[in-house]
Amino acid sequence: MLSVHEVTGGYAGAPVVKNISFEVEKGELFGILGPNGSGKTTILKMLSGILPHKSGDILIKGRNLSQYTPKELAKIIAVLPQHSSQAFSYTVKETVSLGRYAHQKGWFQSWSSEDEEAVNRVMEQTGISHFHDYDIQQLSGGERQRVFLAQALAQEPEVLLLDEPTNHLDLSYQKELLDLLSVWSKDCGLTVISIFHDLNLAGLYCDRLLLLENGEVNINHVPNEVLKEGRIREVYRTKIEKLPHPRVPAPQMVLLPERPKAESRFLNRINPANLEAREDLLVIRSPFPLKTMSSGVTGSGTGWNRIFLNRHVSKNYDCSDHRAEMAEFIREIGFEPGETVGMMTAVYVEDHSSKFYEEENFSVYVAVTAGIGNAVDASKSEAHSYHLSPGTINTWIFVNGNLTEEAFIQCIMTATEAKTKALFDQKVKDAVTGTIATGTSTDSILIAATQQGESLEYAGTITPLGKVIGTGVYECTVEAIKNSQRRIKK
Amino acid sequence: MQKQYIRTYLNNKILAYITAAAFLLCAMLMGISIGTVSVHPMTIIKVISAEIFPFISLENTDAMHSNIIMNIRLPRVLLAGLVGASLAIAGAAFQGLLRNPLADPYTIGVSSGASLGAVLTLFLGLSIPFAGMFTLPLFSILFSFLTIFAVLLFARNIERSMKVETIILTGIIFSSFLGALISLMIALTGEELRQIIGWLLGSVSMRGWAYIKIITPFFVIGTILLLMNSKELNAMSFGEEKAQHIGVDVQKRKMMVLIAGSILTGAAVAVSGTIGFVGLVIPHLTRLLWGPDHRHLLPLSILMGAGFLIMADLVSRTIIAPTELPIGVITAIIGAPAFAIILMKRKNKI
Incomplete structure (x- = not known):
């Protein structure tokens, strides 16, 4: 579905991403991990065509990314960014309808019944139908995130790119969103590529994980291989410990806080007293x-x-x-x-x-x-x-x-x-x-x-x-x- | 399903168009009717109909009235309407493109650029072969385009994300700088260019039909270009990256909007001088009334902007008659407080 071959690039000056290669299959839920500044967002921007890469090839369905027009690309790849700005108070439905842009043809780009159905369907799927005529500026962070998810899905994409989709979401929305993504990738063959900050969530939901370190691939493997205590400690330079999940065969990482010295006064003992x-x-x-x-x-x-x-x-x-x-x-x-x-x-x-x-x-x-x-x-x-x-x-x-x-x-x-x-x-x-x-x-x-x-x-x-x-x-x-x-x- | 949707969609907006058109019509009638000699609205309708359809006879109509309408008031009202419409739709487009309800041709410095272009043309006595009377608006347009480009480039260099405040500040810096250049040129020349000062303050008086001929082609081209991009403006008001994700060819569309906005601003400034705040207040008001969808915001802004500037012109020439105030004074008196209110609202939200 998507293949990245020896890609190097970034912003002006030194490349952020160096010589990266990986492939993502159709219907896979693929997670990208890495510490801050490791090049996660840069890769995502390159995949979505926002940022040109300096060398290497990005192939989407076997065709070079640069050969797609923006409209053609929008029918294959949709993006849910971390933040979506909204300067004006569009309604929820107007916002979601924008996702149909690439599918509308002709000078007048008239709204077809197909467009209407697609918009209603994705609003239903993301549970936002009941506030379709609200201003997006009135909504809470979680609701807004779902509106932009619906907008991305209205593009009827084959690949969905997400940049830390669970950021700003409370626990139940995080789970809800990831459950939805996992259902869509398994049942509808949607390919999902998502950046994660939360290693545990990534481990729970992803089929495969790409761990980046300083703009290079550290490992690209199944969660159990990637989420190894030693590797994570080294890449993230922090104390963590790994535990088994109580219900699901997925590793979970926990942080070890540095105890302040004062607590050594607790170096008490249990004794007969x-x-x-x-x-x-x-x-x-x-x-x-x-x-x-x-x-x-x-x-x-x-x-x-x-x-x-x-x-x-x-x-x-x-x-x-x-x-x-x-x-x-x-x-x-x-x-x-x-x-x-x-x-x-x-x-x-x-x-x-x-x-x-x-x-x-x-x-x-x-x-x-x-x-x-x-x-x-x-x-x-x-x-x-x-x-x-x-x-x-x-x-x-x-x-x-x-x-x-x-x-x-x-x-x-x-x-x-x-x-x-x-x-x-x-x-x-x-x-x-x-x-x-x-x-x-x-x-x-x-x-x-x-x-x-x-x-x-x-x-x-x-x-x-x-x-x-x-x-x-x-x-x-x-x-x-x-x-x-x-x-x-x- | 489709038809029903379109119908309800239009039903919602038809009222908006009727209201805006009625406002414009009232403004036009009032603008033609009121003055040192007042003309009855029925006479106005009759005279104009007779002009369009020669078979209608003008019995019982005073020849002086007919003369006032056709040679003085109608061209003035039409010019005010076209200038107001141009500035309003340009403002609406700039606001959408820059995701910034405070942007307008005046606040981001484009008007000053257009003025400099116009003054420079007069100062150097420039003339483009075969362009004739279009030399001045063409130079205004060129300079407004160069200015907006410079402003955006400058703002981006200061800060990649181009925050609202940065663009406005950059606009102010450019405005002052260009204004100083204009003053310098005026100081360097003798008496004959002193009249430019009056022109710079903005006015639609004593222009006549010639000016309407100058602005009309630019108004039509600019408006068509913007209307073609109304969906893209919707997308770009969610950010350029978002628009590109949705499938908009952002670089091309952005350039089209910037060029169209410069054409409209440049032509408006060329015929009437700098008139501030129309491009700020009208799109904002229209958006408040009927929503931010550019497919409707742009045409509605045209109607509202035209009506507004006609009314402002009416006030400027009647409020302390027989003296005429510059029209820019009236728009600024209404516009500056509106600007302040918008700014305060934004701060509260943050």
Whole structure:
């Protein structure tokens, strides 16, 4: 559809764009990325025929760009610029109708029924029909952008060029516009070439991305290849980190803000002094949010949380809507569920066991409550019927260190193995199968890390962190089991 | 579908044309009728009809009235109308092209260029062979074209985006400079060119039919050129890049509009001197009343501009009769405050 071959050019003086080549197929959604001044807009201006190029060829449908008359070109390529100026108050319909200019023939350039249909159709598609007789100057930025999009579409182009189309649009319009573009490119074969500032949007919607650096092509590939952490860091010269999108297989980039030095005062640690044992409730309050991975009732999954609760509930606790009830409870005692990891247990919380381990470069605080009423042997759990009851072994591990994602997962593995060993040594039995239990049916775990100080990459059983967690969880679990058993015997 | 659309479209605009034409007709009748000797409108209609259709007899009509109408007032009104129409449509086109409601032949310096051309012709006693009486308007047109070109080039050099304010400022700089050149020439010559000063202030009095013959061909050519570009002006008022994206051959069309605007301004200045603000106020008013679509804005501006200048001329010769005020004084008294209001409105918007 469109091919750019060794094109060099720009404004007077040094060329902005140097020796660039790429091709765009029909129906593709092609994104152009690059830092400010990398030549994105220059390329777009060359493609639309506004700016002549110094050397190289731009072929559109196999024909050289310079061989097209402005009218012929306008029937193939339409452009939605970043800003559209409007000096006078034309109505929306007058503005959109201008897009038909290239299609009108003859001296009088009369308005045909075809023109009328095309204009009505694009106004319908862009959702602006209901204000067709408004002045464009009365409209909001987002509405105006849609009017100019309709104007471009009224040209019935085969290629649509966009310069940062989502600039000035709020989130819902951004999504709406890009959804529309993606539908048109897939269903109607419209070729879309768009400049993006937002790498994440580009990654979500584009079939292919062209990354420019100083007027040259850095890479031209699928989003997963282009949006690599190292490459983006280098080209944009900034700290970013890459995450998977929760729903769509597209990479997402996040910025890492430079923390002001003053925040090092937060180089606090979580230690036994942070633990408050209230009646029926264990609370740890952190002065700053900790990165957590947990399976609690509230705040489960990964996140950042500041408050950690382990709440005693009676054996007869109604589990039908335990999440809502727990959130309500958290609010009642004056905390915010959005920054809280909350767990439940049938065990009395004063039977908990906690220990603090100080290592050379990091420290770990472990707290466990353990009841073994509904102990289960995981290898024989087939024999159990599923029912939800308050968790009985709740393990908390606070690490004063900077953990990788991998280390978080290994923490959970190591802690689980240590817990299982504790049950084994205490000869806790699965009541149904009569074999040694590996845990209980509703255990929960929390790993919370300050993400400051020493970087801890791994937490396998024989790593420095793993060793502490293994010992700590084992010791605390044994002690907690003993504590609760003692109460039952009484 | 198509027919219905065209019909409703025209229906909306027919009223506009009727109103504007009625305004022009009233202005013409008033312009011919009112004066030291007043003439009844019916007499005017009769005399003019008799002139066009010789079979209508002029019984019961005073020969003096007929003489006043045909030799004094009608040519004056027609000249005022043509000058007003030329300046208004040129202003409308400049405003559309420069995306700037403050542009007009006067504010962007084109009128001064045309004046310099005219004065230079008189000063040097230039004459183009075979052009005869068209020498003066041709030099005016040439100079107005050179001026607008210089102004735009200068403004672009200052600032690529050519902001409204830059063009106006450049226009003012050029106006003052060209004005100084004109004054210099006047100072250098003797008494005989002192009359030019009166002419420069702008007037349509005592010109006669000869001047109408001079301006008419230029008015027709300029107007046709602009009307041919009315769609392109619509496109270009969204910016030159936008117009090119839509498919307009911007360089060619822009040149056509600039040439047409210079022809209209140059010819108008050649016959009546510099009359300011018509080209500013009339297109603006027309746009306010009936919208910015140049397909209608241009013809409606012609009607409104003609009517307006006829009325202004009427005021200028009657308000402190028997003394005549220069017509430029009247248009400036109305136009300058209008200019200020437009400017303030723009600021508020920003």
